[in-house]
Amino acid sequence: MKIREQAGVVAGMIGVLAGVAPLRAAQSDFETCLKTALAEKPGKVREMEIEREEQGGKIYKFEIKDRGGKEWKVLVNVRTGRLVETEEEVGRGNPAFENGAKFSSEEARRIALEKVPGRVKEVERKLAGEGTPVYEVEIVPRGGGGEREVDIDALSGKVREIREELYEIGEQEED
Incomplete structure (x- = not known):
């Protein structure tokens, strides 16, 4: 098409x-x-x-x-x-991500859940445009509403941003 x-x-x-x-x-x-x-x-x-x-x-x-x-x-x-x-989405073991990350995915989960209480659906690794390693923690919020994506800087442990998913269309993966 x-x-x-x-x-x-x-x-x-x-x-x-x-x-x-x-x-x-x-x-x-x-x-x-x-x-x-x-x-x-x-x-x-x-x-x-x-x-x-x-x-x-x-x-x-x-x-x-x-x-x-x-x-x-x-x-x-x-x-x-x-x-x-x-x-850029990267997998576990990506040298650019792993050599730069100072925080683990478990620490990223904890930080994200402090901001958005709920159930962690997925933690993805990505390299932001400037090459910074970032964890994207997808959370189904306890209070309801759309899924939240909390981006955690893997160098500093700081929250870069929080976004609420309104709609999703395409090849979603099953939990």
């Missing part, structure tokens, strides 16, 4: 799910953001999420597998269509 057709299908689904105003505006905004993400990391979009940042802004998070097989998270501002951040 061509990118424009994929964008139309996904934007239509978003419009239905979110109850957004005119579908044409939603498609145009989505298409702009999709083009931004694919210009940054060409490849196959495997998943897309809409997330709300702590400050209230919304982002599209595209999970893209590039032509070389690397997996990326490309975050794009919904309102402006501009790139927010690019993160």
Whole structure:
């Protein structure tokens, strides 16, 4: 399926799910953001999420597998269509991550749960755009609401950001 057709299908689904105003505006905004993400990391979009940042802004998070097989998270501002951040997903044992991390995944879990009490669904390792090792701790909050993603800097142990997942479309993995 061509990118424009994929964008139309996904934007239509978003419009239905979110109850957004005119579908044409939603498609145009989505298409702009999709083009931004694919210009940054060409490849196959495997998943897309809409997330709300702590400050209230919304982002599209595209999970893209590039032509070389690397997996990326490309975050794009919904309102402006501009790139927010690019993160490389890395696995356990990745030298760039492991040599830089000063905190363990267990410590990251503990720090994240102090901010968002609930059940940890998953802990992912990623390298932020500047190469900083980061744990992304996905939490199902005790108080309800959408899943939260708490990013913990693996060098300092500080919370980089907390985002609430509003919608997720694509190849989600089973728990």
